[in-house]
Amino acid sequence: MSAQDFAASVFGQVPGLLFVDHIAIAVLPGELEGQVAAYTALGFRELHREEMGGRDQVREVLLQIGNSPNLIQLLEPTSPDSPAQKQIDRNGGRGGVAHVGFRVKNAQAAFDWFRENGFRVVDEAPRTGSRGTTVFFIHPKSKDDSPFGILYEIVAEPNDPQNLPAPLLQRVQP
Template sequence: MKDQIPGFLFIDHIAIAVPAGQLDAQVKAYELLGFREVHREEVLGTDQVREVMLRVGDSDNLIQLLEPLSSASPVQKLLEKNGGRGGFAHVAYRVRDAHVAFDALKEKGFRIIDAAPRPGSRGTTIFFVHPRSREDAPFGYLIEVVQAHEHE
């Protein structure tokens, strides 16, 4: 059904920016809350981050901690904007097909940061939607659109 495009399924993860050098301490703090590390990866290219995915309890809910690897990292720029403090970075929504979602959002006038869907961490395909994507109703936060490939 056309109204269901771009086909958002559920929240894939909530991302939290972590100042450089604090990732492991943050992971330990979340583990004290009962969260469990399920993935760790360095993502280079335009992202320039070290990420850790943490599972919340026995659920499918994930928290992503992002530590900048360089001054060029968008996460580093976010931290600088926040006075060096870590905090909320973005919400990621899962879709069945990132390319279909990308085309649908562009067609509907959303401002998309990436030129096209691209490889993300965990073998995903991703793209980002700008916080001020629409003049009539800016979201006010960065959106990541994620297609997982684990069942393909």
């Protein structure tokens, strides 16, 4: 099976898959503002800015062009242990594509589907991402017969209680 056929067969079956949410780009420490300025000069506008601790350890800026739902996510590592910094290190000290994010209706349903279908899911469960979204990651070498070769993030919007990670869902239910 070709990589194209494999991707079409997989992503056509993921429950609630909507569209490509974002392309994440790791930028070198100290270069975030210059990258934001460059994208702004191209016509992008800044939608969101957040510093994330925990396992992510990045400063994030989300950029949009026009009314497209497809975003550019710039990730500047704040620690040598940041996954974004590790991506930069693997890339010879240069920034570059860190992952591609796909939007889904329900993170838990998508998570269960990937697990049930033998994919290597990086996270133990869906977790809180930036902007209050619910996210989890699919490993680049997820399937032995046809690996993706790139990290994928699955993203669900925060406005649906079904998309809250289990610990948060328990806190908001009576």
